[in-house]
Amino acid sequence: MPDAAEKVTIIFYSARFHPEFHSIFPVGDLTALIPDELADVCVLEEPEHLNWFKAPFTAKAWMDKFKHVVGIIHTNYVMYSQSVSFGQVKGSLVYLLNQGVCRAYCHKIIKLSATLQEFAPEKEIVCNVHGVRSKFLEVGDRSVGKKFSKGAYFIGKMAWPKGLRELFDLMKYMKKRTGKSFSIDLYGQGPHLQEIREVASSMCLSTTFHGPKDHLLLEDYRVFVNPSLSEVLCTTIVEALAMGKWVVCARHPSNDFFAQFPNCLFFSDEEEFAANVQWALHHDPLPLSREQRYALTWEAATERFLMASKITKEMMLKANTFNDKFLAWVLEVAGTSGGDALRNNL
Numbered sequence: 001m002p003d004a005a006e007k008v009t010i011i012f013y014s015a016r017f018h019p020e021f022h023s024i025f026p027v028g029d030l031t032a033l034i035p036d037e038l039a040d041v042c043v044l045e046e047p048e049h050l051n052w053f054k055a056p057f058t059a060k061a062w063m064d065k066f067k068h069v070v071g072i073i074h075t076n077y078v079m080y081s082q083s084v085s086f087g088q089v090k091g092s093l094v095y096l097l098n099q100g101v102c103r104a105y106c107h108k109i110i111k112l113s114a115t116l117q118e119f120a121p122e123k124e125i126v127c128n129v130h131g132v133r134s135k136f137l138e139v140g141d142r143s144v145g146k147k148f149s150k151g152a153y154f155i156g157k158m159a160w161p162k163g164l165r166e167l168f169d170l171m172k173y174m175k176k177r178t179g180k181s182f183s184i185d186l187y188g189q190g191p192h193l194q195e196i197r198e199v200a201s202s203m204c205l206s207t208t209f210h211g212p213k214d215h216l217l218l219e220d221y222r223v224f225v226n227p228s229l230s231e232v233l234c235t236t237i238v239e240a241l242a243m244g245k246w247v248v249c250a251r252h253p254s255n256d257f258f259a260q261f262p263n264c265l266f267f268s269d270e271e272e273f274a275a276n277v278q279w280a281l282h283h284d285p286l287p288l289s290r291e292q293r294y295a296l297t298w299e300a301a302t303e304r305f306l307m308a309s310k311i312t313k314e315m316m317l318k319a320n321t322f323n324d325k326f327l328a329w330v331l332e333v334a335g336t337s338g339g340d341a342l343r344n345n346l
Helices: 047-051 077-082 087-105 134-143 164-178 193-202 235-242 253-260 270-281 290-295 298-309 313-318 322-337 339-345
Strands: 015-018 023-026 041-045 068-073 108-111 124-126 150-155 184-187 207-211 221-226 246-250 264-267
Touching: 023 047, 041 047, 047 068, 047 087, 068 087, 077 087, 108 298, 134 235, 150 270, 164 184, 164 193, 164 270, 193 207, 221 235, 221 270, 235 246, 235 253, 246 253, 246 270, 253 264, 264 270, 290 298
Parallel strands: 041 068, 068 108, 108 124, 150 184, 150 221, 184 207, 221 246, 246 264
Antiparallel strands: 015 023
8 A cells, every 4th residue: 555655646626615515615627737648537526516616617628638537426415405495496406417517527427326316327327336444344353253242223423314213213113013122322423413312212212322433443232223215325334244243224225235245134114124123133143255245345346446437439439429518518608607606596
């Protein structure tokens, strides 16, 4: 890694934080920061986010500047837009805007899971290009044959979209169905923490809130429970599997990648949830096979990324059509005066 680090150049760009979005958006022409002689392959992390308020009349569009532009989509912005006031209108606007900027600026689009919207069918592919740090896998190596001292837990942002309402309803169903539920420790902080505490207390559920904590420090737990349906790809599930735990999660497109792991127990309804949690709490997780362990590494993620990014000469020609160039021109013109107006109305 030291040799590779010497080849890395970090360039900072001007940006502005917008409290209403809780996000940072670039200011100025990003393509101008890269000298033409160094412009070869470009990977845009969240191309929609980077280009919503693109600077007007940039020197070159992304696909004109670089020989190959790959966009990686991480976040379901349509869902977030729909969760605020006038959500249906804003969600539809964001959907169309996302399609426009990704089609106009990317040769290939990688979606982390199928839960994301359609951007450009002929350009996009679903592929998990994420991995975990080796420290999580080391915890998993130590967990083989280990006697776990703790039961179930959840770790994540304390916000209702993370599936906590669904979790409490499922726990309540278990209690009604069997006369008892299970205890769960919850780690994290967020905007709805106090309200979440109050709801859990009002439902008489066995929950303990601990505040934020490094996931690596939770190796004594046997079962990670995450019923969220709002994720694109849940990184905490990846981490929990790498640590050798059971994972109980919803059968949902965002979790498709995890179907290859026997320690991942899917549920479609309350009965399956209850059965999976009870099973996991009273049985030891299975050790990861060599192939399963490797699939969670960044090395494997990089290999998946390289395969997903490939494009033929024919595909390259079809990836920058007249329609794509026209869209880029429309977005360019709109950026001359519409960027701030759009930002204020989203």
